[in-house]
Amino acid sequence: MRLVCISDTHSMHRQVTVPDGDVLIHAGDCLGVGTLEELEDLDNWFSEQPHRHKILVAGNHDWCLQDEPADAEALIRNAIYLRDCGTEIEGVKFWGSPWTPVFFDWAFNLTRGPAIAERWAKIPADTDVLITHGPPAGILDQVITATHSQAVGCDDLARELERLTLKMHLFGHIHESYGQQTVNDCLFVNASTCTGSYKPLNPPIVVDL
Known part of the structure; x- marks a missing residue:
């Protein structure tokens, strides 16, 4: 199964050249300012991609998915949206969650400790591919x-x-x-499309699972 991984496109998805594969995965911060209109354009873009399956997780810029969940989720017709839930594709079990530790005042932020740990405790033990918006401590998590x-x-x-x-x-x-970084036989992928200066220059990361 070929996974094509992107994240942090900030509504610049149409500037990204996406290679073919089986599953296109977006790990959050898909929107710029977080409006329903931006989300609708993203979903239209998903419909144009050739991948048989698409998965979307929200991020801290994706305000409408936090503040207007019913309206926002209704707009996602061409991807599987994962918010603390999972899906199975061809025997591979995926789990997605949008939460990140509090940083200023962004969407899907939770305080470190019990509040956010409660979300991670929901991840099933038999998960094959975990999709979170933010990284675990110590792995591809350096702000430089x-x-x-x-x-x-x-x-x-x-x-x-x-x-x-x-x-x-x-x-x-x-x-x-x-x-990318491999730790204890697990491949960790930070697929941020935008650079530190918010330019969509990092290419999608392709993984053959």
């Missing part, structure tokens, strides 16, 4: 500036991963840490 770098991933998520036997964990959120 001209003067310093800082790891901002979720410690609670990292602890929860210890009970799982994932094949792959896909996320975005931290644009500067785009790339």
Whole structure:
């Protein structure tokens, strides 16, 4: 199964050249300012892609999916939207969740500790591919500036991963840490399409599972 992974397109999805594959996965921050109109355009774009399956998880910029969930989710007709739930495609079990630790005042933010750990505890033990918007602590989670770098991933998520036997964990959120890393036989993918300067220059990451 070929997975084509993108994230953090911030409504610039039409500027992305997407390779063919079996499943196109968007790991959140699909919208710019988070409007229903932006989401409708994204869904139309999904309909134009050749992949047999598409999966969408929300991110901290995707306000309408948090604040107007009924109206927003009704617009998603051409992708499987995962909000603390899963789907199985050709025997592969996917689970998606949008939450990230509180950072200023964004959508789908929860405080570190019990509030966000409760969400991660819902991830089934037999999940093959986990899709979260943000990274676990210590893996592709470095915010890098001209003067310093800082790891901002979720410690609670990292602890929860210890009970799982994932094949792959896909996320975005931290644009500067785009790339791949294998840890304990799990492939971690930060598929942020936008760079730190919000330019959609990072190509989709293709994984043959």
